[in-house]
Amino acid sequence: xxxxxxxxxxxxxxxxxxxxxxxxxxxxxxxxxxxxxxxxxxxxxxxxxxxxxxxxxxxxxxxxxxxxxxxxxxxxxxxxxxxxxxxxxxxxxxxxxxxxxxxxxxxxxxxxxxxxxxxxxxxxxxxxxxxxxxxxxxxxxxxxxxxxxxxxxxxxxxxxxxxxxxxxxxxxxxxxxxxxxxxxxxxxxxxxxxxxxxxxxxxxxxxxxxxxxxxxxxxxxxxxxxxxxxxxxxxxxxxxxxx
Numbered sequence: 001x002x003x004x005x006x007x008x009x010x011x012x013x014x015x016x017x018x019x020x021x022x023x024x025x026x027x028x029x030x031x032x033x034x035x036x037x038x039x040x041x042x043x044x045x046x047x048x049x050x051x052x053x054x055x056x057x058x059x060x061x062x063x064x065x066x067x068x069x070x071x072x073x074x075x076x077x078x079x080x081x082x083x084x085x086x087x088x089x090x091x092x093x094x095x096x097x098x099x100x101x102x103x104x105x106x107x108x109x110x111x112x113x114x115x116x117x118x119x120x121x122x123x124x125x126x127x128x129x130x131x132x133x134x135x136x137x138x139x140x141x142x143x144x145x146x147x148x149x150x151x152x153x154x155x156x157x158x159x160x161x162x163x164x165x166x167x168x169x170x171x172x173x174x175x176x177x178x179x180x181x182x183x184x185x186x187x188x189x190x191x192x193x194x195x196x197x198x199x200x201x202x203x204x205x206x207x208x209x210x211x212x213x214x215x216x217x218x219x220x221x222x223x224x225x226x227x228x229x230x231x232x233x234x235x236x237x238x239x240x241x242x243x
Contacts, residue, residue, distance in 0.1 A: 012208075079130045079219070105153075117170055200237040
């Protein structure tokens with residue numbers, strides 16, 4: 001479970017643990033949130049361990065996979081959630097900022113998927129991979145061109161990986177969340193929250209559990225004949241008419 005120390009990642013990690021998974025909780029910079037998730041899982045009787053890695057670096061990813069395999073065996077479920085979400089207009093984003101967003105949101109998905117898929121191939125086992133994309137892959141927002149482009153890449157990468165890895169028994173799907181509640185969101189962006197809740201047929205923001213349940217389904221045997229899809233979890237906001 002990459003990017004499991006904050007936000008959506010914490011909910012997914014906890015839900016996987018509740019379902020009986022032994023969860024490798026990944027973080028990059030601060031381990032406070034990741035250790036909180038591990039404590040939450042273990043106090044509920046689950047199994048989890050924290051790991052640090054820079055997922056934009058191939059050597060770090062290979063080392064991470066080796067450590068997890070050594071500690072708990074070959075991982076057979078992967079949720080790619082790590083990424084960044086900065087603002088920057090097309091006129092202002094420089095090349096370094098652009099590359100950093102693409103690396104954290106898209107390149108990391110490829111590197112971790114590659115490592116896990118190779119491990120499963122060598123172990124002659126199948127598995128499930130779930131990539132966290134975004135409704136911004138198909139519904140742009142101002143100052144998010146780099147993020148939207150990277151998430152659109154995640155959706156197409158998911159389909160490509162499903163095609164290539166399916167013969168190995170590895171399913172690959174994506175979950176594209178809409179606006180998900182987090183502490184302080186209403187105070188930080190009241191107009192956005194109001195507009196979203198008014199636009200969605202279900203009349204509310206999403207929660208961590210809404211995304212986590214979608215990931216659990218796609219990772220489970222209940223989705224055993226599902227691969228290469230993008231499951232949108234947005235409360236129906238994309239059903240709005242454009243004119």
